[in-house]
Amino acid sequence: MLHVIEFHLDPRSGVATYLQIVQQVKEALRLGTIDVGDQLPTVREVVADLAINPNTVAKAYRDLEREGLVVARQGRGTFVASTLAPASLRHHDELRATLELWLESAATAGLDEESIRALISATLRESLARRVA
Amino acid sequence: MSPSPLVAHGLGKRFRREWGLRGLTLEIPQGAIVGLAGPNGAGKSTLLALATGLLAPTEGAISVLGRDPLRDPGVLSEIGYVPQGSPLYRSFSVADTIEYARRTNPLWDDEVATELLTRIDSKTKVGALSEGERARLALVLVLGKRPQLVLLDEPFASLDPLAGRELLQLLMDGVAETSATVVVASHVVADIERVCDHIVLLAGGGVCLEGNVEQLLESHRLLTGPRRPLGAVRGVREVVRERHSGRQLTLLTVVDGPIVDPSWTVEPVSLEELLLAYMAPERLPAPRTPEKVPLRWHG
Numbered sequence: 508m509l510h511v512i513e514f515h516l517d518p519r520s521g522v523a524t525y526l527q528i529v530q531q532v533k534e535a536l537r538l539g540t541i542d543v544g545d546q547l548p549t550v551r552e553v554v555a556d557l558a559i560n561p562n563t564v565a566k567a568y569r570d571l572e573r574e575g576l577v578v579a580r581q582g583r584g585t586f587v588a589s590t591l592a593p594a595s596l597r598h599h600d601e602l603r604a605t606l607e608l609w610l611e612s613a614a615t616a617g618l619d620e621e622s623i624r625a626l627i628s629a630t631l632r633e634s635l636a637r638r639v640a
Numbered sequence: 641m642s643p644s645p646l647v648a649h650g651l652g653k654r655f656r657r658e659w660g661l662r663g664l665t666l667e668i669p670q671g672a673i674v675g676l677a678g679p680n681g682a683g684k685s686t687l688l689a690l691a692t693g694l695l696a697p698t699e700g701a702i703s704v705l706g707r708d709p710l711r712d713p714g715v716l717s718e719i720g721y722v723p724q725g726s727p728l729y730r731s732f733s734v735a736d737t738i739e740y741a742r743r744t745n746p747l748w749d750d751e752v753a754t755e756l757l758t759r760i761d762s763k764t765k766v767g768a769l770s771e772g773e774r775a776r777l778a779l780v781l782v783l784g785k786r787p788q789l790v791l792l793d794e795p796f797a798s799l800d801p802l803a804g805r806e807l808l809q810l811l812m813d814g815v816a817e818t819s820a821t822v823v824v825a826s827h828v829v830a831d832i833e834r835v836c837d838h839i840v841l842l843a844g845g846g847v848c849l850e851g852n853v854e855q856l857l858e859s860h861r862l863l864t865g866p867r868r869p870l871g872a873v874r875g876v877r878e879v880v881r882e883r884h885s886g887r888q889l890t891l892l893t894v895v896d897g898p899i900v901d902p903s904w905t906v907e908p909v910s911l912e913e914l915l916l917a918y919m920a921p922e923r924l925p926a927p928r929t930p931e932k933v934p935l936r937w938h939g
Contacts, residue, residue: 524834554813555813559834561812562837
């Protein structure tokens with residue numbers, strides 16, 4: 508069965524496994540890749556896929572439920588109940604295209620992945636700080 | 641809360657003159673997936689053999705699912721135990737092996753067994769299976785009993801990483817299906833780190849660290865800073881391991897508050913690092929059992 512979301516784990520990230528699942532669901536909600544009514548994979552499916560403790564998956568889903576993002580329906584599974592996608596979602600395609608152009612010019616200028624990440628996060632930090640000030 | 645599926649009090653086992661385990665007191669939380677860690681010879685296999693009544697304690701007591709495994713062997717039908725090396729009858733076919741398990745286990749559940757046993761041809765002789773397939777078959781045999789407690793002794797020892805991952809997936813799938821409590825003995829932390837939510841570290845025949853994994857990781861920090869005479873550090877309750885290298889000092893600590901001194905770099909600790917620090921013979925702390933924690937759902 509094809510799922511709306513597939514989880515992946517980074518064991519070296521230092522982030523607790525259940526939090527990684529919570530974050531991945533939230534990110535997908537923010538990007539609009541999953542939407543209200545979509546079914547999350549069942550605990551057993553995630554467990555069999557990632558070889559992790561079922562308690563961990565259940566805990567992640569309970570956290571999401573407490574935040575009102577999903578609802579568990581007895582015997583049927585866990586479904587997305589609300590979205591985090593901002594109203595600006597419709598601008599994403601255009602913004603992504605501009606970003607891709609920028610990434611291309613960064614690569615042409617010889618920046619590797621790490622330098623690109625560093626430049627983006629530093630610029631983002633400074634720009635946010637300026638806006639707050 | 642349900643009673644603990646495995647409790648030991650002052651448990652000791654002596655082999656001739658040597659104590660394999662001594663003064664072991666332990667209570668495993670219901671529904672936990674427990675990593676039983678420790679160097680070779682720490683007493684992991686001895687503990688599992690005592691839990692299944694294969695050995696009798698020299699002193700103290702052990703109870704599984706609230707019963708004494710020696711006096712009340714009926715409890716064994718509710719325990720799934722896979723000893724080291726997953727011993728099976730090599731001349732049996734896979735189907736014969738399953739049939740044998742069905743006939744000898746009153747609580748056998750065909751549906752669970754069939755569902756879990758995938759990608760192994762039932763006509764194959766057990767002797768012709770790969771190590772990984774044999775390990776999976778042995779695990780299906782115990783999961784098919786719908787056990788309340790699963791005890792595995794070094795299940796990954798002879799498996800390559802891929803077969804190990806497949807075995808772990810099968811185990812977790814089985815746990816999701818049966819809600820069993822699991823104890824996995826392993827001397828390789830990386831094998832169990834992914835799944836266990838509770839850790840019992842044995843060293844020198846006793847428990848040297850026990851607790852909920854998330855809480856243990858939360859309460860330990862690695863401090864790095866310039867070398868200095870070490871007094872009390874604010875926020876540190878206990879220093880587990882101290883290491884000097886040149887001008888640098890590294891401390892693995894139990895913290896009870898924020899580290900305010902800015903000359904320390906504070907980092908989280910991985911489970912492997914934590915267990916190694918408690919195992920390290922250079923500076924073995926006194927046996928301690930951290931505060932009782934709200935169990936099954938950690939954090």
